[in-house]
Amino acid sequence: MSDFETLLEKAKAFHGDVCPGIVMGTRMTIAGMRELSMNPMEKNHDLIVYVEIDRCATDAIQAITGVTLGHRTLKHRDYGKFAATFVDSKSGKAVRVAAIPKKGEQEQDFRAIAQKLATVPESDLFTIQKVRVNIPDEDMPGLPTHKEFCSTCGEQILDSREVNTNGLIQCKDCAFGSYYSVT
Template sequence: MNNFDVLLEKGRNFHGEVCPGIVIGTRIAMAGMKELGMNPGERNRDLMVYVEIDRCMADAVQAVTGITMGHRTLKYKDYGKFAATFLDLSTGKAVRVSAAENKREPPKPGEKNDNNRPDMKKMVEALSKVPEEELLLIEEVKVDIGEHDIPGFPKFKTHCEECGDRVLDRREVIVDGRTLCKACAEGSYYQKI
């Protein structure tokens, strides 16, 4: 097995299957780490990654890189894009790797299955073999990371004056002079029953 196959298998094991998103995510993670001079086979304590979608690609990036939300090295930005930014915390160097959608052609008529949907097996095979420069766009970027976003123990804690919950890392909101959590200030995604 080559390095890609080993890393793709990590993505498969983490996600539960290999699909086009796992292939692209694996390729994105490999490219981002290569650009930073990091090895996916080693723990990279200085690596932080921002993923821009909450789909299969993000699982592959997490599996290949070893970054996690719990270690505060995986950040999620809800942009709906097959892209991730890789940041070396020790040097500040960062690269954004995205799927070069404008370079890819839609599936040809023969590449669809009986349900008139793209043939996933053929897509996985094709995405695994396409040259990196045709599949990915790699750009050097600058990431401004605040002191309350870096890994490590919380530097600031407070409590919401409405619900009493503890709020870490400067995620509180001040409304009319009151310290509130975002759920109380902006509305929550859940309702208590």
């Protein structure tokens, strides 16, 4: 098996199937890590990845690199864009890999699309930019830097995620409205 096939297998095992997004995510990871002089076949503990979409490609990135939300090495920015930024937290080097949207041809068969995506030249798939990412201390892996209690709901808030409105400390749920309602 080629390295690409091995990595694709990893992504497939985690995601459940091989869809176009999994192939894209696998190739994004290969491109991003290569630009940081990292080997995608090995876990790199200095790698932090910002993903800009919560779709299939993100699972491939997570499965191959081993970055996770729980380790604070996977960051989600909810932009709905097929892009990810790979950061070497040691050297500060960072590279953003963004998919070039496909125009024209409308293939229906997922498998055919996935197969094609596996072989087209990388330069047809992505734009790759060198970027700078300032990761605040409260976003870094490690012990929580700061703890507060919400003055409205009383729940604890870690990592400086509280909202301070003229001295009133609240969680974002209480400050901005909730995604749930208690039944």
